[in-house]
Amino acid sequence: MLKSVTLENFFAFQERTTIELNPGVNLLLGINGSGKTAFINALRLLSEGIVGDGLNKLINVTWGGFDNIVNANNGENRKDFFKLQFVFSAEMVKRRIQNSRFETDLKYEIVIHSKGMQDYSVEETLESIPKKQAQKPFSYLINKDGKGRISVRDGKPQNRNACIQLENYSGDLKDKELIASQALDRKRYLPIYMFRQIVFQMAIYNYFDTGILKVPPFYSPEKRLTHDGTNLPYLLVQIRRDDEMYKKLEDSLHNVNPNYKELYFEPYASQLYLSLKERNIKHPIGINFLSEGTIQYLLLLSIFYNKNRGKIVALDEPERGLHPDMIKSVGDMLKFAAKESQLIVATHSPLLLNQFELDDIIIFEKNESNAVTIRKTTEDDFPENDGPMLPGQMWLRGQIGGKRW
Template sequence: MLTTLAVANYRSLRSLVMPMGSVNLVTGANGSGKSSLYRALRLLAETAQGGVVGALSREGGLGSTLWAGPEKFSKGMLAGSEPVQGTMRENAIALKLGFAADEFGYAIDLGYPEPSMSMFDFDPAIKSEVIFSGPFLRDAGKLVIRKGPSVRSRDGKAWRVVAQHLAPFESMFTQIADPERAPEVLALRETIRAWRFYDHFRSDADAPARAPQLATRTPVLSHDGRDLAAAWQTIREIGDTRALDAAVDDAFPGAHVSVVSEGARLSLRFHQPGLLRPLSSAELSDGTLRYLLWIAALHTPRPPPLMVLNEPETSLHPDLLPALGRLILNAATRSQVWVVSHASRLIATLEGSDACQPVHLEKTLSQTKIEGQGMLDEPPWHWLEER
């Protein structure tokens, strides 16, 4: 389980260190930085897929994602007695992302490459990466260090080189898979790759979830819900059928869902009290279809170490939100959950659980902060030295 998430110089996140629990509820006004925090977590996930530099490029490049304010705020700037203005830069330009977890922690530093004759001098470069053990980075806990093109791993009290020619756009996760010389890289890579993100399920008339799907065992619902019927039947055969049925009844009292076979394809049927025939997926309202998608996603027979839900309340009737909150809390007994939400009824349900770690974001001088978090409230965190 992740215990701390740290971000520096990414959009409005000039310096943010966030404690994490079983259920992490991120709230705040529009423009407070919720989307930036969510994107920062997705960028961390991209490191294990080899796509962090490409993901930054799709956001407009490093220059578009870096913190646009001053490196430091003077007391006068904070008090409003002097204008916000740039100062002499003391540190190199860097976007930093990291987390601490029960077993291993990780941090990455991205910046610009050394000036050259290349036309790619503004392409983000990975300056450093580190894997460590313990609640935060310290010398005794460093296990694998990447500086520039070179990677070293701890060998007792000494260090040994495991790679010397990494390209600046390549993470060590994609280039090192040696279970003997660097087992931490392999273990952490597979853990991060197992993180699961769900943004907005499609529920329009042409949504993939409304059409019959191939009868293929599907322990993990796809991000767009295209395999809903197959995922539902997979849960019925190898997952928790009772919990699946209870989740439907909790949201739609007296209703149940069945899966029918149409040759090599499967279709969902929604049975409601008072109707003489079940409704197909094509006939369901947007909210009902979307809620069934959440039930399938959160009852996966292959729970991930981390499941991230971005505004799951979208298109749902407010009366469904308490049931959705209970659905999420139940999923949190099997996976660590991160939820970004605006919905007061969903927020109230989640905050009613002792497992919930609420994080309310606010902005001060355009930088995102955690409401009520003082310097002494932050989890301990250190970045890898720039030297």
């Protein structure tokens, strides 16, 4: 669904940098600090800003203020803004979002200006991208510091063919938050509502603290894994109701653990305790006694073998904590999920890379100015190679970049 993301002055990204994305698998490859997590953070800002806890909490609480986010390569002369632009494919949106009525690609841009350590202003635009150069884009939303114009339906709300026009707005709006998160009237602000439905289909995962998962969680009705994974037991119970998905999940567990028998769910007051049963062991093994790798693997299974995983899934280093012989199974999960979802996955695993094509890999590097640069390679770039091209081996040999030497 995402065709491209453009970043400027955002964490490790200094100059305006556009990253083109595949509709299926996108593997982000590069050394530590090369910008992979910064790219995933751009997706997180979009998701949190529109359908999550909001910009202010993310910028000032989670990330510690504007100065921690804006690129610092220019020292005292650094710019006082950062900019993110997201282009969505109308064709892919129609395939994956029910009742989408966008006929042309969408461009959504966010610009955050500094007004002090804990203060900032917001610019925001949502517009169509014309199919022909002679045509002008149509703006669904123009926001500058809480004031601007927004598209509304002209006519009776129940009229499906009511035309969309722009009107001025201001008033009781939070100027530190995105207008796309606040225009909630589905009938009046239909295009904004539909765009928010697209963003709602994003699931962003940075890092799982498996320590907090060892405490039985309270009930959660969420249909996909939360960003911290704390709803894992309740989500697995939901997936168990889907015979096809649960069979794939259990087959994967059998594949990496031949002694696996079943997952066991035990009510604990108003909480739910997850355990794992193994052959020839009398008692279930509680989650607080499971290895970090086993818990990480269960988290991955609950993401990728869940039909409600989201249409855009971003994940940082899924191989973290896993034994190398489990990586083949992770690749199988990604390939399965990519049939219905766009996947954006940062990795340092050559074994995972070997399961995909060079076209699936986006290479992150740093230039002489310590700014992020992006490139891609194809098999055509290596005419001298004889035989199958394994991206993981090519990466370790330094053929495709993404290494220090």
